[in-house]
Amino acid sequence: AQSVAQPEDQVNVAEGNPLTVKCTYSVSGNPYLFWYVQYPNRGLQFLLKYITGDNLVKGSYGFEAEFNKSQTSFHLKKPSALVSDSALYFCAVRNSGGYNKLIFGAGTRLAVHP
């Protein structure tokens, strides 16, 4: 069965420092990977996705993610964090093997301190 793991419940980072939010996945077949962000009492907003091609994917608000097939990871990164980046981040996977549901990780709360 496919699954997504976000090993950190919370990530704390100082404003201006680089940030990384970790995600690992398990699927059979080629993975289609997504990152979403959720602000309090709001729906989710799409950040970026990996389908194929370059392993480094650039998305909204200066975020990027690196697909690493050997490590089955898709970590979210940003070179310089902003306080406004503080939110809940979800990694999600949909595999190509006939199981087209989007499965979300547990979420990681990012706190950026001034």
Add this chain to the structure above:
Amino acid sequence: GAVVSQHPSRVICKSGTSVKIECRSLDFQATTMFWYRQFPKQSLMLMATSNEGSKATYEQGVEKDKFLINHASLTLSTLTVTSAHPEDSSFYICSARVGAEYTGELFFGEGSRLTVL
């Protein structure tokens, strides 16, 4: 990006009553919409896949008769929580897919917080 509108954003009801939540795709047509449920500080749980013009596909453990889903048009899906009980209190989020089945993006509504007294 595509806009998905969800209404109401908050609803409080008495135990035993039914509540309807609407999910609309404002600037695109969505043949498939998804309904999720989110508990506090937890991830999203897929409840069902709503298909325009046909019956919804429910995930294992989700009561079809309790959570009625109707997708009558290409821009509207509704979730009705029937005979609501306090344990149904939750944050319900709908989404619609734009693009191909496996590679398309999901766009989410703002969510509806249901509180059952």
